[in-house]
Amino acid sequence: MAAHSGLRPTTAPVVVESLVRGFGPKGVLNGVDLTIEEGEFVALLGPSGCGKSTLLRALAGLDRAVSGSGRIVVPAERAVVFQDSRLLPWARVLDNTTLGQRGKAARDAGRTALREVGLEGREGAWPHELSGGEQQRAALARSLVRDPKLLLADEPFGALDALTRLKMHELLRKLHRAHQPSVLLVTHDVDEAIKLADRVVVLDHGRIAVEQVIDLDGDRDPSDPRFAAIRKELLATLGVGETTASDLRRESA
Amino acid sequence: MTAVITPPEVAPPEGKPVELTVDQRPLARKLGPGAPIRLSGLIGPLLLLGAWFLASWSGVLDPRILSEPWTVWSTARELIADGRLQDNLKVSAERATYGLALGVVVGLLLALVSGLSRFGEAVIDGPVQIKRAIPSLALIPLLVLWFGIGENMKIYTIALGAFVPIYLQTHSALRKIDLRYVELAQTVDLSRTDFLRRVVLPGALPGFLLGLRFAVTGAWISLVVVEQINATSGIGYMMELARTYGQTEIIVVGLVVYGLLGLLSDGAVRLIERRALRWQRTLG
Numbered sequence: 001m002a003a004h005s006g007l008r009p010t011t012a013p014v015v016v017e018s019l020v021r022g023f024g025p026k027g028v029l030n031g032v033d034l035t036i037e038e039g040e041f042v043a044l045l046g047p048s049g050c051g052k053s054t055l056l057r058a059l060a061g062l063d064r065a066v067s068g069s070g071r072i073v074v075p076a077e078r079a080v081v082f083q084d085s086r087l088l089p090w091a092r093v094l095d096n097t098t099l100g101q102r103g104k105a106a107r108d109a110g111r112t113a114l115r116e117v118g119l120e121g122r123e124g125a126w127p128h129e130l131s132g133g134e135q136q137r138a139a140l141a142r143s144l145v146r147d148p149k150l151l152l153a154d155e156p157f158g159a160l161d162a163l164t165r166l167k168m169h170e171l172l173r174k175l176h177r178a179h180q181p182s183v184l185l186v187t188h189d190v191d192e193a194i195k196l197a198d199r200v201v202v203l204d205h206g207r208i209a210v211e212q213v214i215d216l217d218g219d220r221d222p223s224d225p226r227f228a229a230i231r232k233e234l235l236a237t238l239g240v241g242e243t244t245a246s247d248l249r250r251e252s253a
Numbered sequence: 254m255t256a257v258i259t260p261p262e263v264a265p266p267e268g269k270p271v272e273l274t275v276d277q278r279p280l281a282r283k284l285g286p287g288a289p290i291r292l293s294g295l296i297g298p299l300l301l302l303g304a305w306f307l308a309s310w311s312g313v314l315d316p317r318i319l320s321e322p323w324t325v326w327s328t329a330r331e332l333i334a335d336g337r338l339q340d341n342l343k344v345s346a347e348r349a350t351y352g353l354a355l356g357v358v359v360g361l362l363l364a365l366v367s368g369l370s371r372f373g374e375a376v377i378d379g380p381v382q383i384k385r386a387i388p389s390l391a392l393i394p395l396l397v398l399w400f401g402i403g404e405n406m407k408i409y410t411i412a413l414g415a416f417v418p419i420y421l422q423t424h425s426a427l428r429k430i431d432l433r434y435v436e437l438a439q440t441v442d443l444s445r446t447d448f449l450r451r452v453v454l455p456g457a458l459p460g461f462l463l464g465l466r467f468a469v470t471g472a473w474i475s476l477v478v479v480e481q482i483n484a485t486s487g488i489g490y491m492m493e494l495a496r497t498y499g500q501t502e503i504i505v506v507g508l509v510v511y512g513l514l515g516l517l518s519d520g521a522v523r524l525i526e527r528r529a530l531r532w533q534r535t536l537g
């Protein structure tokens with residue numbers, strides 16, 4: 001592998017170097033470099049089909065069957081949240097939350113996590129008895145139980161209605177503050193990225209095309225002019241004008 | 254918004270219910286079969302019984318063709334009084350239970366091995382498909398040669414018929430488990446055993462239970478045949494003996510017993526199904 005120019009040794013928990021991935025002859029990622037610091041919240045933006053999920057799945061170790069090269073360093077304590085909540089329909093909510101963990105300590109941790117995401121009292125419910133937002137909360141609880149150093153989330157709120165999504169943003173922000181994992185959030189919602197992330201990266205043509213540190217403090221208000229400025233810039237790099245921003249948000253990958 | 258909506262102060266007069274306006278919403282078209290009817294499984298069989306009564310009572314049905322219900326009833330009481338029915342029933346039920354249990358265990362194990370490993374499938378699936386094409390009952394001559402005409406032969410024949418639907422349904426349900434759940438299992442580092450316990454088995458359970466229903470019915474059918482070929486006890490033997498003496502009413506008692514056993518065991522499996530698959534949202 002060719003040495004990458006300007007690459008310093010790093011202690012960052014997540015390091016991706018010259019990552020190449022493709023399906024058959026078609027290249028999807030052609031040399032992605034990305035570092036995520038401890039506790040850093042990174043949002044990954046990009047048009048549908050540009051390879052966001054491919055990158056996230058590589059970090060999750062879910063791409064056995066995909067050809068490619070490059071170097072990936074990730075902590076062993078990872079958790080993945082998918083766009084669908086992916087709760088096992090035959091397991092009650094608490095059992096879903098503690099999936100992969102055994103013993104009383106795990107069940108207590110599961111209860112605590114459910115309380116944290118606001119699902120106290122629903123431990124014994126079947127997944128189909130929960131609303132879409134609640135199902136996604138349960139999925140978040142399942143990842144919390146694992147006390148991850150890296151949280152990988154692939155458009156976790158993409159299937160939720162706008163109001164529920166706003167609530168979930170608050171929840172995710174709260175959980176990130178409380179547990180301080182590194183986060184890679186894949187999203188196609190520019191506002192969501194600006195609101196939640198410390199840094200936004202844009203994937204384009206198989207590479208990280210743009211990096212934007214979000215140095216807004218406090219409650220990030222979309223009507224804040226600085227917020228709007230960042231949004232305009234990001235939308236421009238995505239090749240989209242303001243008018244189509246809402247379409248982009250609605251589109252799902 | 255500044256408008257404040259105050260509720261109109263019309264308290265309902267004491268003792269009189271509030272009048273409701275007629276519900277004129279166009280309701281969504283009803284497509285499901287509707288609310289379940291209580292004891293609905295009994296309605297059809299009772300109608301059949303009624304028809305039999307009517308046909309015998311009116312003389313349309315010759316008792317030499319089919320005995321009257323009341324003759325069958327009194328014969329059944331005699332058979333119970335001298336203990337013949339219970340003894341034979343016990344023998345039959347034991348055979349069916351052992352055969353079914355053996356078939357279920359074998360079918361389930363084969364389905365798991367063949368469902369979870371490509372090599373296992375290559376080895377197991379072909380022979381099972383071949384067996385599926387050969388009715389177990391056609392294998393009886395061979396089984397008699399191998400195992401004699403004792404209990405073992407009967408149990409193996411029943412098991413041989415029962416394992417096939419268990420295998421087929423479990424295997425197919427297992428292969429239909431959504432890959433997304435397998436992926437989930439990978440991301441939460443499930444061990445092989447936990448994967449089996451938490452994902453594979455519950456995911457394949459609907460198929461297994463469907464197979465079990467087929468297997469139970471099949472077990473009774475095999476039982477009838479083996480008991481009429483080479484047996485000195487059992488319901489089938491009792492009927493076969495009655496045939497040589499021309500006792501139609503005993504044959505009918507046997508048939509009714511077989512029918513009841515079939516219905517009861519099917520009902521039992523369905524009950525298990527309902528309890529075990531509560532997580533499903535179906536027309537049910």
Ligand SMILES: Nc1ncnc2c1ncn2[C@@H]1O[C@H](COP(=O)(O)OP(=O)(O)O)[C@@H](O)[C@H]1O
Binds near residue numbers: 023049051052053055
């Ligand atoms: N399993 C697969 N087999 C073949 N092609 C795939 C597969 N998964 C993704 N792709 C292709 O790779 C490209 C990137 O997909 P993906 O990473 O899912 O995009 P995104 O998540 O950014 O919308 C797409 O063009 C898609 O068609």
Ligand SMILES: [Mg+2]
Binds near residue numbers: 052053054154253
């Ligand atoms: Mg995607």
